[in-house]
Amino acid sequence: MKLIVGNWKMNQNQEQVRAFFSALKSGPRQQEAWLAPQALHIGLALSLAPHDIKIGAQNSSEQDSGAFTGENSPATLKDLGASFVLVGHSERRQIFHETNVTCAAKTKRALSHNLAVIYCVGETLTEREAGQTLSVVKQQLRQGLSDLGGWHPGQLIVAYEPVWAIGTGKVATPAQAQEVHAAIRTELKEMYSAAGQAVRLLYGGSVKPDNVKELMGQTDIDGALVGGASLKATDFLALCQ
Ligand code: 13P
Numbered sequence: 001m002k003l004i005v006g007n008w009k010m011n012q013n014q015e016q017v018r019a020f021f022s023a024l025k026s027g028p029r030q031q032e033a034w035l036a037p038q039a040l041h042i043g044l045a046l047s048l049a050p051h052d053i054k055i056g057a058q059n060s061s062e063q064d065s066g067a068f069t070g071e072n073s074p075a076t077l078k079d080l081g082a083s084f085v086l087v088g089h090s091e092r093r094q095i096f097h098e099t100n101v102t103c104a105a106k107t108k109r110a111l112s113h114n115l116a117v118i119y120c121v122g123e124t125l126t127e128r129e130a131g132q133t134l135s136v137v138k139q140q141l142r143q144g145l146s147d148l149g150g151w152h153p154g155q156l157i158v159a160y161e162p163v164w165a166i167g168t169g170k171v172a173t174p175a176q177a178q179e180v181h182a183a184i185r186t187e188l189k190e191m192y193s194a195a196g197q198a199v200r201l202l203y204g205g206s207v208k209p210d211n212v213k214e215l216m217g218q219t220d221i222d223g224a225l226v227g228g229a230s231l232k233a234t235d236f237l238a239l240c241q
Helices: 014-024 039-048 074-080 090-095 100-112 125-129 133-145 174-197 212-216 233-240
Strands: 003-007 032-036 054-057 084-087 116-121 156-160 200-204 223-226
Touching (some): 003 200, 003 233, 014 039, 014 233, 054 116, 074 100, 084 100, 100 116, 100 133, 116 133, 133 156, 133 174, 156 174, 174 200, 223 233
Parallel strands (some): 003 032, 003 223, 032 054, 084 116, 116 156, 200 223
């Protein structure tokens, strides 16, 4: 089974969240589905989501509590009933200046609360054109995921999202995505042996119902992290089929 994760980013009002879940009930889903609404809507989403859909956050703090105005506590996310967090999304890295070091601290903290972590990596267009894709991604993995302490199988997921493919309609070709996924698999195996090799790898960047099948057919692509096409229930259902 593939894992389809919707990242709603800073979209959807309460009415739209309600409409989404109501429409979702009408369609069949063959793949595993998770959703990350705005943190402000996690409670609402948890109250509406079918039991088999996990709800998570798009970001969480490297701290549990204290004087950190505006941050989302991973302890509170867990307490609310969230199941996972995204860490190191390229929008967090680029707009909010998160580094691999910050991401490592956030990952460790979230894992310690038994949240699953979807750790996001990916190169910019400049880095790809300079032939640096694999070295950038490997560094993001090494610096973000070394020395994690304990985590159990299934708790760590890696999403490869080439920055140039996010929200641009320019999807990586299945071969481009597979090449990077294979390199990520190898790196994780070197870092964490069999547990690393078993980490699920998601592709993200302009995934749509009409290109998902070919991408999911690649050996090392275990699912998708989807922005725009996860906002409409009909598209999300199509992806989950
Ligand atoms: P799009 O699917 O809108 O390109 O966004 C991808 C993404 O950033 C998911 O995290």
